[in-house]
Amino acid sequence: MSHSVLGKVVMRQLLLAYRRPAAVLNPLFFYGVVVLLMPLGLGPKQAVLSEFAPGLLWITALLAALLSAEIVFRSDYDDGGLEQLVVSGDSMYLASLGYVIAHWCLTGLPLALVSPVFAQLLSLPAQGLPALVISLTLGTLILSAFGCLGTSLTVALRRGGMLLSLLLLPLEVPVLILGSGIVTRAVNGMPIEALISILAGLALLAIALTPLAIGASIKISLEV
């Protein structure tokens, strides 16, 4: 019975995204546009781009995650669905977890899978590619968790967008450091297994703990 809340929320979000694919495509387009800006801003020299590529690819992932986080609860808040969720007595923990996982499936995971394309545009050496995909897969899970948390706190506020960035970016510093560090080390031929386990551990911690805070924050936002 409680299993079905998690499953239902995930299926629901996936179906909604299927009906309106813009939610999935927009972050990817955004990512592409920003990657385009990099050589325009830094110059086309491959040596320069490939040196900065790990950091650039990861910073852009953070920014894309920020944009996509804003809309997670927006429509359910506006049309009263979120109210129903809270009132019904279903587990807010599982529902929040469902939102996080669905968000990751729709934003982080596609990004991780498409990232080799962007990596090529920025001349990331080939040794870095598997590390990029793995670190993005795990790291975006954390970004989704925090993103849902931030947006659950700000969904009821006017002009919550800027505030969302201020809240999320400091919390996402470790993910950025670890993620880009993993890719950099892989490019330099150094071992990354330990770091990946740390990232995986952080990801598990994030998805285990954030739903608690997300549930509480949704209730607060509904009272505004």
Place this chain on the structure above:
Amino acid sequence: MAWAWFHRLGSSPWIYRFSGSLLGYLLPLAMTLVVVGSIWGLAFSPPDFRQGNSYRIIYIHVPVSVVSLAGYYVMAIAGAVSLIWRLKVADMMMRVAAPIGAALTFLALLTGAVWGKPTWGTYWVWDARITSMVVLLFLYLGVYALYEAYDNKALASKACAILSLVGTVNIPIIYKSVDWWYSLHQPASIKFTGGSTIDPSMLYPLLLMIFSVYLLYACLLLMGLRLTLLETEAKTAWARKEVMGAQ
């Protein structure tokens, strides 16, 4: 016995009077110690082997950094207490701790810049501790901004309590990862602390300053608490009496 205290913590006039009498002792003590410590460190402690006299700013920089980090935990714990036990005084403590902590963090960064210029010729160096402190500053600013964004202040406090708790869990992770980040990109070894052992003649004034800044922080917290109490209960009889004197 414990319940008596619990009850008192719910009574605003009692808190106001109690903190007032506490401040009567603590504030002069804190101010004296801060002045003594500062003079001792800034004027009387021996010059450093490598950095000469410019290092003296650490007598302000280090205590302020330490307390600013501790202050975040104070804020988060106050928030947690407010969430669990619904104590209004814990609520107010949290609210008050946010700007004080942010100001301390900013002061720490400022004194860090003051240290940097004569020592390394630059106002800013991205070393591990300074970087962590910038992140801490933004964590504080986030709590403050979230509080201001909510119109309903009771809800604002709950939201901020949640955010501070999330920040609390994150802070060790942030500090560790920034440390690691720094070692990854290690430039020529610039370290903010001097050698690994510190001479007692430098250590004692430092410890004294740390202790006295903690005390000063506690006093600022109490003063802010009293002010907030008066503000939020401006319409009650006891508040009027305190402000305008017994009539």
Place this chain on the structure above:
Amino acid sequence: MSELHWQVGRGELWQIKGDNGAGKTSLLRAIVGLAGQSIEGHLSVISEFLFLGHKTGVKSDFTALENLRFQLGSTNDHDPSSLLDALGQVGLADYSDEFAYQMSAGQQRRIALARLFLSEQPLWLLDEPLTAIDVDGVGLIESLIAQQVRRGGTVIYTSHQPLKVELSTRTLHLRGRGLSPYVS
């Protein structure tokens, strides 16, 4: 509002009445648990309940059937046939595979109402149930409520004007800021 002492027994039908801004919606939301920070005092709800709020919770990108199936907060998993039944009861049997954005506001409201047919909850809390409802719908709601009460259930609804339900309705009048409510 100032003090409110109110007790509702099983099988009763209540209307919460008052002008705009008197707090009807707020009171209902407080009862269902959406206002924990803003109320002081003791509130106990000794029942499972169904809450239909002001907003429908209907997703325009879903079909009518999908809306019922993926409705957030419906605690039971219903099989498709009972979902279709419910749609039939609100007159939307032919629209089960239509997207909600293709329907009128009244029809979208009916999708939300279909939940009343799926619920086994003894207590219903309805906030302005007649909003955006067309003429046929009004009769439907009134008969639904009557049915629920006759079954021994309890219904509390907010509205400007009373519904024409042929059962004794008690009214809680909210008079707005600073004035205490009264019962009739």
